[in-house]
Every structure is written in structure tokens, then in C-alpha cells.
Amino acid sequence: QKEVEQDPGPLSVPEGAIVSLNCTYSNSAFQYFMWYRQYSRKGPELLMYTYSSGNKEDGRFTAQVDKSSKYISLFIRDSQPSDSATYLCAMSASDYKLSFGAGTTVTVRA
Amino acid sequence: NAGVMQNPRHLVRRRGQEARLRCSPMKGHSHVYWYRQLPEEGLKFMVYLQKENIIDESGMPKERFSAEFPKEGPSILRIQQVVRGDSAAYFCASSPLTDPSYNEQFFGPGTRLTVL
Numbered sequence: 001q002k003e004v005e006q007d008p009g010p011l012s013v014p015e016g017a018i019v020s021l022n023c024t025y026s027n028s029a030f031q032y033f034m035w036y037r038q039y040s041r042k043g044p045e046l047l048m049y050t051y052s053s054g055n056k057e058d059g060r061f062t063a064q065v066d067k068s069s070k071y072i073s074l075f076i077r078d079s080q081p082s083d084s085a086t087y088l089c090a091m092s093a094s095d096y097k098l099s100f101g102a103g104t105t106v107t108v109r110a
Numbered sequence: 111n112a113g114v115m116q117n118p119r120h121l122v123r124r125r126g127q128e129a130r131l132r133c134s135p136m137k138g139h140s141h142v143y144w145y146r147q148l149p150e151e152g153l154k155f156m157v158y159l160q161k162e163n164i165i166d167e168s169g170m171p172k173e174r175f176s177a178e179f180p181k182e183g184p185s186i187l188r189i190q191q192v193v194r195g196d197s198a199a200y201f202c203a204s205s206p207l208t209d210p211s212y213n214e215q216f217f218g219p220g221t222r223l224t225v226l
Binding site: 004006008036041042043044045046049088090096098099100101102103 | 153154158168219
């Protein structure tokens with residue numbers, strides 16, 4: 001069993017739809033949770049960071065962490081074609097060693 | 111402020127050759143991390159370095175791989191006697207400091223290594 005599980009998709013939605021992404025994990029020591037966006041042939045870019053359980057909102061993006069279920073989610077409201085990318089969940093028990101999901105490829109159709 | 115820089119962006123090597131990947135962290139960052147991304151897999155932590163010190167190399171293969179971050183110059187990830195299984199994207203990240211609270215790792219564009 002992988003430490004972090006993420007459905008690779010691909011996920012295709014029309015412009016304006018809500019994109020829902022999620023990851024599950026097995027290591028109960030994880031306490032830092034992140035979502036990265038990666039465009040093709042580029043490095044990952046941090047979108048959202050959450051410490052421990054709870055929700056965090058930033059513009060069109062909402063991140064949720066449920067440590068009791070070992071489940072994290074990212075929602076993108078009013079999706080745009082420019083949101084088309086691969087989204088990676090990442091988490092850490094310490095402050096530096098990140099464990100990543102495999103990434104979900106999202107296409108937002110104009 | 112320039113971001114994390116990696117070179118070369120693409121590197122082709124034949125089996126048995128050496129590969130040297132370079133990473134220049136963001137200005138003011140003294141912590142460097144290397145990750146490897148295999149096709150269809152997530153990024154895997156390899157090593158964490160500070161200037162002149164290897165802090166954690168628990169993700170590095172025991173043989174053929176080494177990393178350094180000298181006092182002057184970029185961090186180097188070195189792979190000796192490459193094999194086809196080493197073909198992957200290698201990402202470097204940097205951060206300004208490490209303390210008990212999380213600090214963001216900024217990623218470079220990666221080096222894509224192809225072993226023929």
C-alpha cells in the first residue's frame with residue numbers, strides 16, 4: 001500500500017464547474033498537508049498549505065483536512081482553462097520530508 | 111528574485127556514464143532538497159542538504175548516488191554508472207530555514223534524465 005493514494009484521473013470538466021480532488025494516506029504522523037499545481041514540464045508550485053485538521057480558503061481554492069479519516073481534499077470553484085494542470089497532494093510529519101501523491105491531471109474545457 | 115534554477119533541463123546519458131545535475135537555490139535560501147519523479151509516480155524525497163552538510167539522505171539509493179552542497183556554488187546530485195531505471199525527472203527545492211513550523215519549499219523546473 002502506498003503511503004499517499006491519489007486518483008490519477010484524468011479529470012475533465014467544463015469551464016465554471018467545481019473541481020474536486022482528494023487524497024488518502026496511511027501515516028497518522030502526518031500533520032502538514034499541501035496541494036501543489038504542476039504544469040507540463042514545470043516544477044510543482046505550492047497552492048495551499050494546511051496544518052493539522054480543518055478547512056482553509058484562498059480565493060477560488062478550498063483545502064480540507066480530515067485527520068480522523070486520513071483524507072484531504074481540494075476544491076476549485078469557477079474553474080478556468082488556465083487551471084488545467086496536474087495537482088499533487090503532499091504531506092509531511094516533519095518539516096521537510098514531503099510525501100507526494102501521484103497527481104491528478106485536470107483539464108478544464110472552454 | 112530568480113527562482114530555483116536547475117541545469118541542464120534535459121540530460122541524455124548512455125548506460126554506465128555519469129550524470130551530474132545542478133541546482134542553484136533561491137537567493138537567501140540555505141536548505142536544498144532533491145526529489146525524483148518516476149513516470150506515473152509521485153515525487154520521492156531523496157536528500158536534504160544545508161551548506162556543506164548532508165542532513166538526511168534516507169531517500170537516496172545506497173550505491174551510485176551522491177549529493178553535495180558546497181560552501182560556494184550550486185548543489186550537485188551525482189549519479190555514477192547510470193542504468194535505464196535512473197531515467198526520471200529530478201527536482202530540486204529550496205527553503206530559507208527549517209524550524210519546528212513548516213516552511214515552504216520552492217521547486218525548480220527539474221532535470222529530465224534519459225538513459226539510453
